[in-house]
Amino acid sequence: xxxxxxxxxxxxxxxxxxxxxxxxxxxxxxxxxxxxxxxxxxxxxxxxxxxxxxxxxxxxxxxxxxxxxxxxxxxxxxxxxxxxxxxxxxxxxxxxxxxxxxxxx
Numbered sequence: 001x002x003x004x005x006x007x008x009x010x011x012x013x014x015x016x017x018x019x020x021x022x023x024x025x026x027x028x029x030x031x032x033x034x035x036x037x038x039x040x041x042x043x044x045x046x047x048x049x050x051x052x053x054x055x056x057x058x059x060x061x062x063x064x065x066x067x068x069x070x071x072x073x074x075x076x077x078x079x080x081x082x083x084x085x086x087x088x089x090x091x092x093x094x095x096x097x098x099x100x101x102x103x104x105x
Contacts, residue, residue, distance in 0.1 A: 001009075055061050 056065075
């Protein structure tokens with residue numbers, strides 16, 4: 001291999017490195033855009049989830065629960081469950097966060 005051929009080979013390798021770098025930069029930028037879009041979607045879904053949760057923990061939610069609660073066991077029995085009673089309460093399962101639990105048996 002002559003000196004000129006070696007220089008051409010080295011320049012060819014450097015060209016490949018630059019192309020690879022450019023390609024990786026494009027891929028990283030696309031991944032960053034997708035990640036940011038996913039973060040926005042998660043934030044929107046979190047807000048929707050909080051709004052739905054508030055429907056159940058608000059005064060309207062408690063009113064609806066009070067209207068439905070007396071027939072809960074019968075509704076489960078009508079669907080084939082062997083429920084004989086219903087129970088509802090609050091807990092935190094060691095997380096420190098209160099949650100509402102409803103159970104029929």
